Amino acid sequence: MNCSKDQHFSQGTLTPFGKIEVNPSSGILNYGQGLFEGLKAHRTANGRILLFRPEENAMRMKVGAKRMCMQAPTVEQFVNAVKQTVHSNKRWVPPPGKGAMYIRPLLMGSGPVLGVAPASEYTFITYASPVGNYHKGVLNLIVEEKFRRAIPGGTGGVKAVTNYAIIYKPIAEAKAKGFTDVLFLNAEKYIEEVSTTNIFLVKGNEILTPPTSGTILPGITRKSIIEITHVLGYQVKERAIPVGELFDAEEVFCTGTAVGVNSVNSITYQDTRIAYKRGAGTVGQKLYEMLTGIQTGRIEDKMGWTVELD
Numbered sequence: 001m002n003c004s005k006d007q008h009f010s011q012g013t014l015t016p017f018g019k020i021e022v023n024p025s026s027g028i029l030n031y032g033q034g035l036f037e038g039l040k041a042h043r044t045a046n047g048r049i050l051l052f053r054p055e056e057n058a059m060r061m062k063v064g065a066k067r068m069c070m071q072a073p074t075v076e077q078f079v080n081a082v083k084q085t086v087h088s089n090k091r092w093v094p095p096p097g098k099g100a101m102y103i104r105p106l107l108m109g110s111g112p113v114l115g116v117a118p119a120s121e122y123t124f125i126t127y128a129s130p131v132g133n134y135h136k137g138v139l140n141l142i143v144e145e146k147f148r149r150a151i152p153g154g155t156g157g158v159k160a161v162t163n164y165a166i167i168y169k170p171i172a173e174a175k176a177k178g179f180t181d182v183l184f185l186n187a188e189k190y191i192e193e194v195s196t197t198n199i200f201l202v203k204g205n206e207i208l209t210p211p212t213s214g215t216i217l218p219g220i221t222r223k224s225i226i227e228i229t230h231v232l233g234y235q236v237k238e239r240a241i242p243v244g245e246l247f248d249a250e251e252v253f254c255t256g257t258a259v260g261v262n263s264v265n266s267i268t269y270q271d272t273r274i275a276y277k278r279g280a281g282t283v284g285q286k287l288y289e290m291l292t293g294i295q296t297g298r299i300e301d302k303m304g305w306t307v308e309l310d
């Protein structure tokens with residue numbers, strides 16, 4: 001089984017959104033050999049269209065491809081495909097304040113394979129859809145101890161498609177009890193992440209977030225927040241956080257492409273509901289303003305994060 005065959009992608013084509021043909025014995029259908037990404041394009045007040053750090057998504061897909069024994073597109077191929085997809089759907093990018101264009105790059109083992117082995121061929125697709133503004137949702141989380149999202153040595157640290165169907169049940173159970181989403185722990189009862197967002201705790205002058213040591217997805221929003229938080233006079237400490245520290249935090253917020261930065265209203269742990277500060281003046285709110293300001297061109301992008309569409 002060779003994980004590192006040197007192959008290349010042939011040039012793709014732009015087609016109207018529709019069905020694709022999949023080989024019944026493909027790696028993706030039989031063994032879940034697939035990875036995806038998610039990023040957004042925003043329209044600025046003066047009509048420009050900005051992508052946010054697309055090369056970070058490309059690099060994360062490359063890391064994931066190594067773990068999943070797949071052939072990945074180069075950073076350039078990835079970013080070009082994303083740009084072309086947005087370009088050809090330009091008119092659907094919502095006006096400022098009305099949401100964004102969400103782009104979904106998808107890499108799959110498309111070649112036939114009968115035994116448990118990497119597929120012989122890979123297909124890379126990008127598609128896009130306008131999305132609304134998710135930020136306004138109130139987050140009431142429940143700590144899940146019965147289920148794990150990831151295990152050490154597994155694929156929790158990459159964006160494998162197989163990481164997601166396994167959280168449907170914990171999310172469904174949380175929703176049935178009236179919660180919005182699940183906060184996952186590891187086996188040692190340390191905080192990991194929420195189903196599609198990373199988590200941060202604010203304790204006095206400290207902002208804490210768990211390290212991405214293999215079982216947590218290294219979010220691009222998480223990385224960006226760590227890089228800009230010093231502007232507000234804070235420094236983020238990446239360290240293991242025992243679940244008990246949820247009781248000492250004044251504020252908790254989640255980060256991800258879909259939500260940007262979303263303050264958490266409450267977390268329920270073993271039947272105790274812990275409420276957090278939200279709204280005006282909170283660190284989460286300030287970071288949300290800063291991040292979305294850069295993403296939408298309202299705030300000057302001193303970090304060089306945005307990529308303008310030609």
Ligand code: PMP
Pocket residue numbers: 038193194195196197198217218219220221222255256257258
């Ligand atoms: N964790 C998981 C499991 C996710 O699926 C996502 C969404 N990609 C995130 C965290 C946040 O990552 P990002 O900031 O890159 O969207």
